[in-house]
Amino acid sequence: MPTKIIEPAEGAYPYPLLIKSLLLSGRRYAPQREIVHGSSRYNYQELNARICRLAHVLRAAGINEGDTVAVMDWDSHRYLEAYFAVPMIGAVLHHVNVRLSPDQVGYTMAHAQDSLVLVHDDFLPLIEALAPQLPSVHGYIQLSDAPVPGSTRLSPLGEYEALLAGADSTYDFPDFDENSVATTFYTTGTTGNPKGVYFSHRQLVLHTLSMTTTLAAYEGFALLRSEDVYMPMTPMFHVHAWGVPYAATMLGVKQVYPGRYDPDRLVRLFREEGVTFSHGVPTVLQMLLNCEEAAKTDLTGWKLLTGGAAPTESLVRQMAARGIEFFTGYGLSESCPLLSASFLEPGQHELPLEQQLEARMAAGIPVQLVDLHLIDAAGQRVPEDGASLGEIVVRAPWLTQGYYRDAQTGAQLWQGGWMHTGDVASITPGGMIQIRDRIKDVIKTGGEWVCSLRIENLISLHAAVAEVAVVGVPDARWGERPLALVVLAAGAELEPGALQQHLMQFVSQGQISKWAVPDDIRIVEAIPKTSVGKLDKKQIREQVRDA
Known part of the structure; x- marks a missing residue:
């Protein structure tokens, strides 16, 4: 029997889910709250006016519906304005990952067919070198x-602030199809060129609503509410800064944008601007704890959300010792990104840290509208018993529908009608996700699986360890064996054998098997990182292979 569809009344308005609707509430609830970046400080009324001015500037620059506008900037008020103005005129915002290699930056801009580039002084030398390779940029x-402003050979259309000053402060943003592409950015994989993901207005609005509910509604996870002060520590080019700028703007909270990341500056802004909520990958949070300003600043009450990589138990304990409220989220570039978040039961805050660790470190519970489960290599569902391992596959309203101009790889991503994350996990009967490893990072030794994240976590518990990465390396007898790279804490001295002895206690306790203890542990000055601060295990494996 067909479903019933009732024709709307004549004149009824079919409200499309467009990014412009996210701007309606902030200036109503908190018109005087501020957007802060450097010496720039203005309220939500002015934010809306500046977004309108930018829309006029973009139109005057020849940008039409469907054109792509690239942004190369640090985290700033300008970038926040572009989050709205570019898609609100029907164009596509390209978040350029400025930390990729020059060749990769050039590839992504050419592949996205950028028409206009908003470029910070710091990136002028890069874009000047790439300009001959970008015929679509006008x-x-x-x-x-x-x-x-810095000097350049590019003959820019003008400087951002000067152009905005000469533009009208009102703009009648049009309605259009809510499935129109609003944003795109590129994610790097283990092989080949970066892949372009893309998201529609509808997807971003739904993700924002879910993000706001997740961050605000639960007593055990109240990270971003009306009186909070938000400062990102995730680049705004990286998965929409996890989507939080859209949520913060809809809520009308005070927002502080730090520019280029420097740990000491971040702590000063926390102290001087009254920041209460931030987010970042574990390596950035570790640098934050170790900086000079942190040593002389009371960090009590700072709410931090981490993601992008699993936090170590050592980091969680350090955060707790400084009075920081620490939580974990899970997602990926292809998922916009939020899929799940850690969750504390009522009253769990009052329990000793030992009884909170698992909940705070886990990838958490799937958020609203997310359908998620595990599958084995044959594509069959894996039991949610807290022990069985499988790949996370997912459906949600805000997942990229493929890779831009790469239908074959997109079909692999969506094999069987579910998005394949490439993450190996277990799920408890209560629904808590525990990420065990990336499929490509699981170490297969002697027919057994060793999860690199587990070994990293246990090594990190040694007081002399500041950073650690574990990868699998080829072995003629066992197929693969784990290898560990370790950065020591400032002033610490340690022989690799001492770390093997450290791990043997966990073997005795039955937490890991003897074959999971690395034969090769190397003390190094630094560990390679990706463009967004994650451990770069691809590069580590290549360096070990070349050596």
Whole structure:
């Protein structure tokens, strides 16, 4: 029997889910709250006016519906304005990952067919070198934090602030199909060129609503509410800064944008601007704890959400010792990104840290509207018993529907009608996800699986360890064996054999098997990181292979 569809009344408005609707509430609830970046400080009324001005500037630069506008900037008020103005005129915002290699940056901009580039002074040398490779780009707008913009050979259309000053502060943003592409950015994999993901207005609005509910509604996870002060520690080019700028703007909270990340500056802004909520990958949070400003600042009450990589138990304990409320989220570039978040039961805050660790470190519970389960290599569902391992596959309203101009790889991503994450996990009967490893990072030794994240976590518990990465390396007898790279804490001295002895206690306790203890542990000065601060295990394996 067919479903019933009732024709709407004549004149009824079919409200499309467009990014412009996220701007309606902030200026109503908190018109005087501020957006802060460097010396720039203005309220939500002015934010809306500046978004309108930017829309006029983009139109005057020849940007039409469907054109792609690239942004190359640090975390700033300008970037926040572009989050809205570019898609609200029907164009596509390309978040350029400025930390990729120059060749990769050039590839992503050419592949996205960018028409206009908003470029910060710091990236002028890069874009000048790439300009001959970007035939689709017909203009540049210069972004500057200095009183006098940097010199360039690009002949820009003008400097951002000067152009905005001459534009109208009102704009009648049009309605259009909510499935229109709003944003795109590129994610790097283990092989080949970066892959372009893309998200529609509808997807971003639904993700924002779910993000806001997740961060605000639960007493055990109250990270971003109306009186909070938000400062990202995730680049705004990286998965929409996890989507939080959209949620913060809809709520109308005070927002502080730090520019280029420097741990000491981040702590000063926390102290001086009254920041209460931030998010970042574990390596950035570790640098934050170790910086000079942190040593002389009371960090009590700072709510931090981590993601992008599993936090170590050592990091969680350090955070707790400094009075930081620490939680974990899970997602990926292809998922916009939020899929799940850690969750404390009522009253669990009052329990000793030992009884909170698992809940705070786990990838948590799937958030609203997310359908998620595990499958084995044959595609069959894996029991949710807390022990059985499988790949996470997922459906949600905000997942990229493929890779831009790469139908074959997109079909692999969506094999069987579920998005394949590439993450190996277990799920408890209560629904808590525990990420065990990336499929490509699981170490297969002698027919057994060793999860690199588990070994990293146990090594990190040694007081002399500041950072650790574990990878599998080829072995003629066992197929693969784990190898560990370790950065020591400042002033610490340690022989690799001492770390093997450290791990043997966990073998005795039955937490790991003897064959999971690395034969090769190397003390190094630094561990390679990706463009967004994660451990770069691909590069580590390549370096070990070349050596």
